[in-house]
Amino acid sequence: MIGTLYESYGLYHLRPSTHVGAVMESPSLIHAQLGHPSLTKLQQLVPALSKLSRLDCESCQLGKHSRTSFPRSVTRDASSPFAWFTLTFAILAALNLL
Numbered sequence: 001m002i003g004t005l006y007e008s009y010g011l012y013h014l015r016p017s018t019h020v021g022a023v024m025e026s027p028s029l030i031h032a033q034l035g036h037p038s039l040t041k042l043q044q045l046v047p048a049l050s051k052l053s054r055l056d057c058e059s060c061q062l063g064k065h066s067r068t069s070f071p072r073s074v075t076r077d078a079s080s081p082f083a084w085f086t087l088t089f090a091i092l093a094a095l096n097l098l
């Protein structure tokens, strides 16, 4: 258990169960346990982290990366030696020459 929740002005705040020093030692752990909120939201939830200037989280950085899309179609020409071999093998097999 990382702490207790209390409500104030319609917002739920986290009151850490350990002393402030322990919270400052593991802000990344608390960030992960709370579902990876932004630094601003984390500081609203855990006022003990209000002096934290940045939070480096590899999972959040990877989540913001974009991927390149796959090509819409595969080229069907025999431009590579493997494609030429595959095409030749398919033709010979179709003609029952193998």
Ligand SMILES: [Zn+2]
Pocket (backbone or CB within 6 Å): 031, 032, 036, 037, 057, 058, 059, 060
């Ligand atoms: Zn994160």
